Amino acid sequence: MPIVAVVNQKGGVGKTTVTLGLASAAAQRGKRVLVVDLDPQANATSGLGVWEPATTVDLALETDRPGSASSLAVPTAWVLESGMAPDLLASTPALSAREPQLANDPVGAQDRLQLALEGNDYDLVVIDCPPSLGLLTINGLFAADRALIVTEPGAWASDGVANVQLTISRIAARRNGRPEVAGIAVNRLGRTRDAHYWHTMLLEQYGSQVFAPVHMRAAVAEASAQSLPIHGLGNRQGASDAAQEFDTLLDSVVPEMTGSGGRVVAPAPSASTEPIGGSDASV
Amino acid sequence: MPAYDPQRTRNRPAPATDRPAPVDAFLDAMPPSRLIPEGVDSDTKARGDAVVNAADTDGAVNPIAEESVIDAAPRVTADVPRQPSPPVVRPTSDNRSKIAIAVIAATIALVAVLLLRRKRR
Numbered sequence: 001m002p003i004v005a006v007v008n009q010k011g012g013v014g015k016t017t018v019t020l021g022l023a024s025a026a027a028q029r030g031k032r033v034l035v036v037d038l039d040p041q042a043n044a045t046s047g048l049g050v051w052e053p054a055t056t057v058d059l060a061l062e063t064d065r066p067g068s069a070s071s072l073a074v075p076t077a078w079v080l081e082s083g084m085a086p087d088l089l090a091s092t093p094a095l096s097a098r099e100p101q102l103a104n105d106p107v108g109a110q111d112r113l114q115l116a117l118e119g120n121d122y123d124l125v126v127i128d129c130p131p132s133l134g135l136l137t138i139n140g141l142f143a144a145d146r147a148l149i150v151t152e153p154g155a156w157a158s159d160g161v162a163n164v165q166l167t168i169s170r171i172a173a174r175r176n177g178r179p180e181v182a183g184i185a186v187n188r189l190g191r192t193r194d195a196h197y198w199h200t201m202l203l204e205q206y207g208s209q210v211f212a213p214v215h216m217r218a219a220v221a222e223a224s225a226q227s228l229p230i231h232g233l234g235n236r237q238g239a240s241d242a243a244q245e246f247d248t249l250l251d252s253v254v255p256e257m258t259g260s261g262g263r264v265v266a267p268a269p270s271a272s273t274e275p276i277g278g279s280d281a282s283v
Numbered sequence: 284m285p286a287y288d289p290q291r292t293r294n295r296p297a298p299a300t301d302r303p304a305p306v307d308a309f310l311d312a313m314p315p316s317r318l319i320p321e322g323v324d325s326d327t328k329a330r331g332d333a334v335v336n337a338a339d340t341d342g343a344v345n346p347i348a349e350e351s352v353i354d355a356a357p358r359v360t361a362d363v364p365r366q367p368s369p370p371v372v373r374p375t376s377d378n379r380s381k382i383a384i385a386v387i388a389a390t391i392a393l394v395a396v397l398l399l400r401r402k403r404r
Contacts, residue, residue: 103309138309194289197287
């Protein structure tokens with residue numbers, strides 16, 4: 001069962017957008033998906049239509065609770081054509097108080113999420129990591145078998161790719177190669193010359209590690225604001241293009257899911273009259 | 284990038300890979316029972332003790348010992364009540380003084396009996 005950590009120590013690059021896009025694409029294919037929201041901002045939680053959850057990921061991190069993820073997960077409000085909706089290990093702002101406790105745990109608390117995910121029967125687990133390097137992010141990376149680095153085409157975000165690659169390599173060196181870097185997702189690619197420049201720089205520097213980009217579209221931001229899956233926006237202009245890009249990204253990150261049964265192929269891209277760059281799609 | 288090059292005056296430095304990274308501070312502070320280094324086989328006993336086989340390491344574990352047992356007993360879920368440990372009787376200073384008094388009394392009694400026998404002879 002693939003466990004993907006969506007990560008970048010740099011904030012505002014769209015980790016949550018990509019997490020939800022991947023979850024939407026996998027659920028649309030009829031897969032059982034668990035989203036783990038490790039960010040105390042809880043944007044993935046609200047993006048999945050969950051407010052005031054009965055249980056949160058904080059309980060899984062409080063102490064060693066092997067195999068507790070399935071019982072702590074809550075259903076989400078998403079509705080997809082496949083009839084499948086992701087489950088969620090929800091976050092709350094109170095999760096920010098857990099991090100210093102994890103850091104001061106004398107026994108070591110870096111693998112509590114890994115223990116909680118033991119034995120679960122989901123087809124895919126996607127972990128939305130917080131935008132900082134701490135015990136929450138380290139728990140996400142310890143639990144994952146692969147890491148997806150999310151960036152946007154910009155100077156500071158490109159710096160963040162190198163930093164998070166170093167972080168992952170140092171952890172993998174002590175963990176028998178886990179997690180491996182699945183690749184780099186370039187999010188919110190717009191039409192400015194600066195975006196084009198930094199996208200080209202990423203391609204030159206990281207080559208085949210850079211996946212096909214997710215373009216900046218107002219539909220993605222609207223899906224987040226309405227707590228809807230990008231595959232469930234109907235005929236909203238740009239939604240099908242965005243859904244197709246997340247389908248492609250899922251194929252790249254989790255190739256073992258490619259061509260699996262139940263997949264709903266998104267319609268062909270329409271002529272681009274979509275206002276690109278009109279809104280901030282990052283969550 | 285002939286027309287637009289925001290790095291033409293200064294290229295952005297990459298993070299040094301031969302120096303400690305920020306994450307190393309977290310990893311160095313972690314106990315070895317939860318961070319098994321590469322190349323070390325680890326087994327887990329039913330009680331939860333992790334056994335690190337020193338023969339498979341590159342000198343990371345003290346080679347004098349055949350095997351090092353790392354106590355991982357704290358890995359118990361909060362939902363499972365801990366088994367109460369059996370009571371252990373340990374000598375206290377109070378017990379020790381009572382034993383000493385008894386020994387001294389027995390010795391005095393023995394000496395007194397011996398002296399009485401000598402006098403009778």
